[in-house]
Structure formats: C-alpha cells, structure tokens
Amino acid sequence: MSEQPESTARLVAAALRAPFIPDAVAGLARAGGYLDAVWPQLAPSMETAGFLGSALYMADMAADGVEEVYEPVLSRASLLARGLSEAELDAVVAALDVFYWVQPQLLLLTSALAEAMTEPSVGGQGRPEPRQPSEREQEHVETALELADGGTAPLPAIAEVLNVDGAPDLYRAIAAWPAYLEAVWEELQHLVAYPDFRRRGRALYFYARSSSRFLAQPIEAGPDALAAAVAGPDVAIARSTLQGVTPVLATMMMHCSAMRVGLGVTTREVVTQEGGGAN
Numbered sequence: 001m002s003e004q005p006e007s008t009a010r011l012v013a014a015a016l017r018a019p020f021i022p023d024a025v026a027g028l029a030r031a032g033g034y035l036d037a038v039w040p041q042l043a044p045s046m047e048t049a050g051f052l053g054s055a056l057y058m059a060d061m062a063a064d065g066v067e068e069v070y071e072p073v074l075s076r077a078s079l080l081a082r083g084l085s086e087a088e089l090d091a092v093v094a095a096l097d098v099f100y101w102v103q104p105q106l107l108l109l110t111s112a113l114a115e116a117m118t119e120p121s122v123g124g125q126g127r128p129e130p131r132q133p134s135e136r137e138q139e140h141v142e143t144a145l146e147l148a149d150g151g152t153a154p155l156p157a158i159a160e161v162l163n164v165d166g167a168p169d170l171y172r173a174i175a176a177w178p179a180y181l182e183a184v185w186e187e188l189q190h191l192v193a194y195p196d197f198r199r200r201g202r203a204l205y206f207y208a209r210s211s212s213r214f215l216a217q218p219i220e221a222g223p224d225a226l227a228a229a230v231a232g233p234d235v236a237i238a239r240s241t242l243q244g245v246t247p248v249l250a251t252m253m254m255h256c257s258a259m260r261v262g263l264g265v266t267t268r269e270v271v272t273q274e275g276g277g278a279n
Contacts, residue, residue, distance in 0.1 A: 123215025
C-alpha cells in the first residue's frame with residue numbers, strides 16, 4: 001500500500017472512530033487511486049448524525065436477532081474459571097464495544113460503495129445534521145487494539161469455517177486473549193448452522209445496501225464516474241473487495257453481538273418499542 005492511500009485509509013479509520021485501519025479499508029486502499037477518489041465524496045455523510053444513527057440501528061438489529069436464537073453457555077463466571085481475570089474480561093468488553101460501533105458504520109460505507117458500482121448516483125436523501133462528539137467514541141479511539149497476524153492459530157481454522165480468505169478483524173482483535181478466543185470460538189462456530197442467525201445476517205446486509213440512499217450527500221463512484229481518476233483494473237479490484245467484505249461485515253456484527261451477550265452486555269442504542277431508524 002503506497003503512502004498516499006495509507007494516509008487516506010487513516011482518515012477513513014478516524015471517521016469511523018476506530019483505533020485501527022479495518023481490513024476492508026486497507027483492501028480498498030490497495031486498489032490504486034480508488035480510495036482517494038471516493039473518500040472526499042463519502043466523508044461529509046459519515047460526519048452526520050444520520051449516518052451514525054443508521055449504524056446504531058443496525059447494531060440493535062443484530063443484537064435483537066442474536067437474543068432471539070442464541071442462549072449462551074459462556075458467562076463471565078465460566079470464563080473466570082478458565083483462568084481469565086476480571087481485568088482481561090473488562091478489556092474484552094471494551095474491545096467488543098469498539099467493534100459494536102465501528103462494524104455497522106463500515107458496513108454502511110462498503111454498502112454505499114457497492115451500490116455506487118452499479119448506479120449512476122447513490123445517496124442524497126439523508127439529513128445533514130452533524131454528528132456530535134461523544135465520550136464513548138473518544139474512548140474507542142483510545143482503546144489499545146492489536147490485530148493478530150492471520151496465521152496465528154486458530155485464526156486460519158476460523159477463516160475456513162467462516163468461508164473467508166482470512167480471519168475477520170473481530171477475531172484477530174480478540175486473539176489478544178487466547179483463552180477467551182478459544183472459549184468463544186468453541187461456542188460461536190456452531191452459529192453458522194442456525195438458519196435464523198444466517199437470515200438476520202442477510203437482513204443486515206440488504207438493509208445496509210438499501211440505506212445507502214440515506215447518505216446526506218450523493219456519491220458518484222461507478223466505473224464511468226471514476227474513469228478519469230482510477231484505472232479500470234483498480235476499479236475491478238475495488239469491486240471485488242467490496243463484494244467480499246460487505247456480507248462478512250454483516251455476519252461479524254452478529255458474532256460481535258453474540259460475544260457481548262455471552263459477557264452479559266445486552267444494552268441497546270437507538271431502538272425503542274416504537275421502532276424507527278435514524279433517517
């Protein structure tokens with residue numbers, strides 16, 4: 001990844017309030033000048049309250065879907081019995097909270113770009129009110145996360161079960177606590193067999209794709225619109241990256257919610273009995 005795309009990738013991570021560059025963003029940065037071309041169009045929408053609200057609405061969708069079908073065997077007590085400390089479990093909860101907020105925002109971003117590959121213009125129907133700084137997001141930025149190398153066991157096995165090229169960021173992050181990763185994967189690897197779990201993951205994917213129209217500012221990021229700035233092969237790399245990462249992000253939202261439930265975290269963000277999203 002060249003210096004300039006890496007710089008842009010860091011801007012995207014900062015807009016997500018993420019303490020790391022997500023693999024999806026790094027993948028787009030490897031597609032020549034693609035990320036540099038699309039980022040100025042996306043940045044204003046990501047700084048709106050509506051963008052964050054839509055993301056948090058999806059986080060609640062994932063949490064609701066998990067609680068409907070998943071009865072955790074894991075608990076803080078069982079994890080303490082495995083040798084994890086209270087401090088370590090608190091650190092895991094903090095890491096999961098970062099992913100709980102970052103992943104749905106990233107899913108909205110990749111979904112909008114995926115839609116823009118086939119539409120002349122995407123977005124423009126959202127409200128422009130700016131998102132306000134929050135103490136929680138500042139804590140996310142300051143959370144120390146180290147993503148393990150994808151070859152670290154059992155990450156290759158996790159990638160194989162999930163049918164992805166490499167272990168997702170979520171699992172690479174919690175690999176910092178091997179005893180936790182081992183315990184949670186023993187349980188969560190079976191979730192792929194739950195039809196309701198898979199259906200909710202697909203619902204998140206399609207909700208995100210349809211929500212791209214609620215970007216505050218429209219984007220034009222298809223092959224024709226980018227022809228002057230991005231070479232055709234690089235657009236193809238970006239398209240392939242988006243097709244690969246977007247459904248995985250929806251699935252990882254479900255896994256993150258399941259991990260939180262197993263640790264006793266069941267708080268909600270924006271969903272009320274009356275329902276309603278952020279747009």
